Amino acid sequence: MTDPADSVLIEGQKEKVRQGLSRRLRAERRFRAYGVVAIVLAILMLLFLAGTIAANGYSAFYQTWIKVDVFLDEELIAPDGKTDPQTLREEGDFRGALIESLVASYRVRGREKENRLIAMFSTDAERTLQRHAIANPRLVGKNISIWVKASSDIDQLTKGAIRRDLPESGRKVKDVQLVWYDRMAAENRIETRFNTGFFSTGDSREPEQAGIWGAIVGSFLTMLVTLILAFPVGLAAAVYLEEFAPKNRLTDLIEVNINNLAAVPSIVFGLLGLAVFLNFFELPRSAPLVGGMVLALMTLPTIIIAARASLLAVPPSVREAALGLGASRVQVVSHHVLPLAMPGILTGTIIGMARALGETAPLLMIGMVAFIVDIPGGPTDASTVMPVQIYLWADSPERGFVEKTSGAVIVLLAFLVVMNASAVYLRKKFERRW
Amino acid sequence: MNEKSVEHVVTAPPPEAAEADPAGADRNPVKMRTRGVNVHYAEKHALRDVSLDIGEREVTALIGPSGCGKSTFLRCLNRMNDTIDICRVTGRLELDGQDIYADSVDVVQLRASIGMVFQKPNPFPKSIFDNVAYGPRVHGLVADRADLEQLVEQSLRKAGLFDEVKDRFGDPGTSLSGGQQQRLCIARAIAVGPEVILMDEPCSSLDPIATARIEELIDELRQNYTIVIVTHSMQQAARVSQKTAFFHLGDLIEQGETPQIFTNPRDEKTQGYITGRFG
Ligand SMILES: Nc1ncnc2c1ncn2[C@@H]1O[C@H](COP(=O)(O)OP(=O)(O)OP(=O)(O)O)[C@@H](O)[C@H]1O
Ligand SMILES: [Mg+2]
Numbered sequence: 001m002t003d004p005a006d007s008v009l010i011e012g013q014k015e016k017v018r019q020g021l022s023r024r025l026r027a028e029r030r031f032r033a034y035g036v037v038a039i040v041l042a043i044l045m046l047l048f049l050a051g052t053i054a055a056n057g058y059s060a061f062y063q064t065w066i067k068v069d070v071f072l073d074e075e076l077i078a079p080d081g082k083t084d085p086q087t088l089r090e091e092g093d094f095r096g097a098l099i100e101s102l103v104a105s106y107r108v109r110g111r112e113k114e115n116r117l118i119a120m121f122s123t124d125a126e127r128t129l130q131r132h133a134i135a136n137p138r139l140v141g142k143n144i145s146i147w148v149k150a151s152s153d154i155d156q157l158t159k160g161a162i163r164r165d166l167p168e169s170g171r172k173v174k175d176v177q178l179v180w181y182d183r184m185a186a187e188n189r190i191e192t193r194f195n196t197g198f199f200s201t202g203d204s205r206e207p208e209q210a211g212i213w214g215a216i217v218g219s220f221l222t223m224l225v226t227l228i229l230a231f232p233v234g235l236a237a238a239v240y241l242e243e244f245a246p247k248n249r250l251t252d253l254i255e256v257n258i259n260n261l262a263a264v265p266s267i268v269f270g271l272l273g274l275a276v277f278l279n280f281f282e283l284p285r286s287a288p289l290v291g292g293m294v295l296a297l298m299t300l301p302t303i304i305i306a307a308r309a310s311l312l313a314v315p316p317s318v319r320e321a322a323l324g325l326g327a328s329r330v331q332v333v334s335h336h337v338l339p340l341a342m343p344g345i346l347t348g349t350i351i352g353m354a355r356a357l358g359e360t361a362p363l364l365m366i367g368m369v370a371f372i373v374d375i376p377g378g379p380t381d382a383s384t385v386m387p388v389q390i391y392l393w394a395d396s397p398e399r400g401f402v403e404k405t406s407g408a409v410i411v412l413l414a415f416l417v418v419m420n421a422s423a424v425y426l427r428k429k430f431e432r433r434w
Numbered sequence: 435m436n437e438k439s440v441e442h443v444v445t446a447p448p449p450e451a452a453e454a455d456p457a458g459a460d461r462n463p464v465k466m467r468t469r470g471v472n473v474h475y476a477e478k479h480a481l482r483d484v485s486l487d488i489g490e491r492e493v494t495a496l497i498g499p500s501g502c503g504k505s506t507f508l509r510c511l512n513r514m515n516d517t518i519d520i521c522r523v524t525g526r527l528e529l530d531g532q533d534i535y536a537d538s539v540d541v542v543q544l545r546a547s548i549g550m551v552f553q554k555p556n557p558f559p560k561s562i563f564d565n566v567a568y569g570p571r572v573h574g575l576v577a578d579r580a581d582l583e584q585l586v587e588q589s590l591r592k593a594g595l596f597d598e599v600k601d602r603f604g605d606p607g608t609s610l611s612g613g614q615q616q617r618l619c620i621a622r623a624i625a626v627g628p629e630v631i632l633m634d635e636p637c638s639s640l641d642p643i644a645t646a647r648i649e650e651l652i653d654e655l656r657q658n659y660t661i662v663i664v665t666h667s668m669q670q671a672a673r674v675s676q677k678t679a680f681f682h683l684g685d686l687i688e689q690g691e692t693p694q695i696f697t698n699p700r701d702e703k704t705q706g707y708i709t710g711r712f713g
Contacts, residue, residue: 246519247519315556317552317554317556318556318558318559319517320514320550320552320556321552321556321557321558321619321622322558322568323514323517323545324512324514324545324549324550324552324623325545325546325549325568325569325572325622325623325626326541326542326543326544326545326546326569326572326573326626327542327568327572328542329517331572335568335572336558340559
């Protein structure tokens, strides 16, 4: 150690280490900079995406209402003098009453102008009148003042999506309607309110009446079917493969194929569903039942892979400890391994479900792309789901559906965020260190 | 079986006479007997023709260089090797004269009577109480909560851990120190009421003080249990065991009284290993 030659050698090595050190530090700094740049870019893109969607979609959550003075003309709405709910519902001509009152208040003459005036109101307006009359039959024959929904064009005008400075031929709202609109605005008859209908109704041809609730219920039923099918099957398959199956050619083959299935494009599962569930088993079209089955097929490999990974991550010492105490293999799995693996399994399942929730392609194949107004009451009713609803609205030419599309995207994203957040929460909550 | 175990745990076994008389160890009846045991991991021949007697209520130490098959042999004794697909065990292994690999033997019962303590302390990620209570619960050894509590306390006392944890039964077992965790694992094994306890390098991850504590404990447990311990420490083997078996490359080279093995080994391999260790 004290040999002078030795110490020269050591000095030389130290020098080399020093030189290498600054190079290593530089490389490290460079690498960190790349990382920061990548993250900043990703955040910018995300903000841009979220920003455009929010800017386009937030207006879907409120809606223009107009206050009208209406004379509930008995001759029109209660022709035989009866004001019981049934007559009002079946025979009352509330549209006629509305037109009559509007024509009178705005002194409109001529068929065309009449049509323009009534076109400022949603077809929902007459139903609002009808409901009001049914609830208060004594108002029949009286003048009432009531808020009704504006038509989509007027709604868009209020929200600034229809520009007044365009020539009349280039815009949906005509000059004469603008004059009436300004008069209503001056009389404080125009108001925007939170669009509750968006969250309580199904699809509609009229943008101002279209809602996402039908699609939400459809998505919920579909996800329910998916979860009921995919979770137990996936869990059982994973537990068997990881804990009980012998390691041989056959299980290797199964493993490889599960991994392959996870990579199969989702539309292929749709085709499979069409061929097997619809054509062969003749299950109903457009139904959450079939959609859920197709999505379960799609989600199954994801769940199996996630579950196997979490089971594998449980330390073998826990298994040995339990086996050494005389627990049977099933007891080892159910008492120790599964509880420890559960957070990971649930996370994998939720992420798989979130993917299924946003899936469109396979559902197009089995007819869930239909226009459906009614809220589905069960898994065999025809229905649509949120991403398909978005696709349908994005495909509609009316200006009013543009904001609905973005609004629906916001709702869908909100669901996804909630699901992913719950995955994170579950993992944090049940994660145990050992 | 279950009833017998309860009795075994709740009522203290009769005091042992052999303790006072070192030579008396020789006269201890044989608790476990192995004859011509061969173990293969797939193609690998890990143990060759091992024939060893394990005396009742004494400590048998298994020593030998790394990879010689000590753990493999130990795991044959409670059939833990069953869980390894590629492992094949042949030969005869007996507990109280009964073949433990016979078809009629239930591994669950077997492992209830042959407990195991592992190299790394491996408490369940549950409370201290639940760790000890797990075995009795699985085997249905206790009728009610009061019995269970009594059994847990008794087991913790026997493992010398009770005073340290009596105020914190609800804390996770993993929150204890390494040495305490290992004693918790011993308590957990004792709670099932085993007759034999297998220990695979129980002190290898512990500091000297914790090790001394465990060694004392092993010495106490010897009064009531048959103990087989794998160790890499010659001193430990010399301190705690009455019998020693030396393994080398899958062969059982030599077995005998511990003092004899350490002072006067018959085989030169044994001599080499022991002296090599002592420097
Ligand atoms: N699960 C297994 N699969 C394949 N081979 C194994 C397995 N377990 C042990 N072996 C082999 O069997 C031989 C004996 O291993 P064993 O673990 O019994 O040694 P050991 O004496 O306990 O060693 P150490 O002192 O290092 O713990 C080794 O050569 C090892 O490679
Ligand atoms: Mg070992």
